[in-house]
Amino acid sequence: MEIKITNSAAEILKEKLSKKGDNYGVRVYIAGIG
Secondary structure (H helix, E strand, O other), rough: OOHHHHHHHHHHHHHHHHHOHHHHHHHHHHHHOO
């Protein structure tokens, strides 16, 4: 389960990075881990 969630989160992160910029993507990534 964790691996699948991490994979999906990584893909979403990439989309957010390209759309919103590095800062937003990093925040989403940290929020996902937390």
